[in-house]
Amino acid sequence: MDREELRDWLRLSSAQGIGPSSAHRILATLGLPSEVFRQDHRALTQVLGADLADALLAPQPSLPELLDRTWQWLESGMGTCRIMSLGDPLYPPALLEIPDPPLLLYGMGPVDSWHPALWRRHALAIVGSRNPTPQGSRNAHQFALELASQDVVVVSGLALGIDGAAHEGALCAARPGVNTIAVVGTGLDRVYPARHRDLARRIAQRGILLSEYPLGTPPLPHHFPQRNRILCGLAEGTLVVEAALQSGSLITARLSAEQGKEVFAIPGPIHSPLSKGCHALIRQGAKLVETTQDIFEEFRHWSAVPAPPAVAQKADCGVDRSDCPVLAALGHEPSNLDQLQARTGWPIPDLQVRLMELELLALVARLPGGSFERIHRA
Incomplete structure (x- = not known):
């Protein structure tokens, strides 16, 4: 993507009053953004109507600064930073099947990871509470580690709690290459939450950071539920580790089910509020899982490596x-x-x-x- 093409994509994606659905209709009608902006107001009005024509041609005072910042970000990344537009060979094919796929995807990851084969690997989303129990964090870490060790990419959202534990577990896998993808709700020049700055850096070195939001975008509340359609769109299923009944993780599980994907849930103590959401999902048809083998049984096209036999561990109390x-x-x-x-x-x-x-x-x-x-x- 050259600078002029990037400018046109940014102009379309940043136009006030044009959402993803309208933008897709514009592209389907007129072709690439470069062709859209060759039209005058009269031609656009005849094809799209006066409201969309006005929105497309309205001045965008911040566009030059956004273009400069984005172009510098791409160049300074030395191949680790990518912007993928609809139709780009690097654009994840699975996202073309979800409602309102993002016009642009911003990505950060190792230079050798940017290949269409990346999106053909098996992937599972792992989500859950931002305030998990210690056992919940350990479950997320262990499931992610075992999945990544068997060449399954772990997708999550970089949030505190279960998300962070899942990313950490995947990064601990010994397999080379991309083991985890973080779909974030800010521009990629920002990290939210701030305490995950080091985690984001390590994911950018050994995994992939993805966002649909332009550089400079702050952590606005409505962005996080919105990005969940991408998170579960990249995966073949979603595992919920711990979740309260009002948890945003249940939104992700619902989106996954609406996309025709599998939903898995780990049960917990019946009196724990963080078990209520998982138990509700199980009652609604989610598969109860206790080990990664339960997931591999559902995805028979995945090849699981048998786990080694358990070895009794000793505690300092001198007994098993x-x-x-x-x-x-x-x-x-x-x-x-x-x-x-x-x-x-x-x-x-x-x-x-x-x-x-x-x-x-x-x-x-x-x-x-x-x-x-x-x-x-x-």
Whole structure:
């Protein structure tokens, strides 16, 4: 894409009063943006109507600055930054099947990743709560790691919580190449949330960052539900790890189902608010999953590598984890010290020492309010 072509695409995508549906109709009627802007007002009015003609030809004072910034971004990226327009050979074919595919996709990733073969790889979206339990974060990380290790690209949204854990898990996979794609709700010259700046940098080095929004776009609330159609559009299914009943992750699951994709959900404790959304999805027909093998069973065209047999891990209490009295007393629900004392009969000081040991071994997580939660390992 040369500078003049980029200017025309930016002009069309930034025109006030023209949404994705109208833009697609304009392109279907008149062809590429360069052809659209060769028309005068009278010709555009005859073909598109007065309102769209006015919107297309209205002055855009910010366009020169946006064009300069975007062109400099492309050149400074030295091949790691890409802009894909509809019809570009690099544009993901799966997005052409979703409602209102973005006119432009901005991407950042390794130079050798920009090839049409990237979009032919199997992919699964992993989403969930921004405030997950420690077990939820571990589940997201472990599922993503196992999927990426078997050549499945993990797609998520770079948000706090489950999204971040999924990206981190995928980045830990030993396979070379792109293991994760982050679809963000800002321009790619911004990172939201700010604490994921380092994660975004590592994804740009070993994965792909994608956005439909121009450079400089701030994190506006309505952008995040809107970008979810791209997130699940790139994947063959969506896995919801933890979600409350009002979670935005349920919107992503609904969009995935509307696109004809599979929806998976991990069940959780019946009293946990973050299990309610997953349980609701399961009642509505989502597949209950406990391991990645449950996902591979649904996608029989994916080839799964058998997992190695589980090896019993020892805790510092000197016995198998399954035999540790404190872990057994924790069970599968968060518990406080009084509850653990009643179940074990141990003095509070001894319990505190043992819980600290188990925390250091990443077998127990301390929760707000003084409760503790057992962390189950895959």
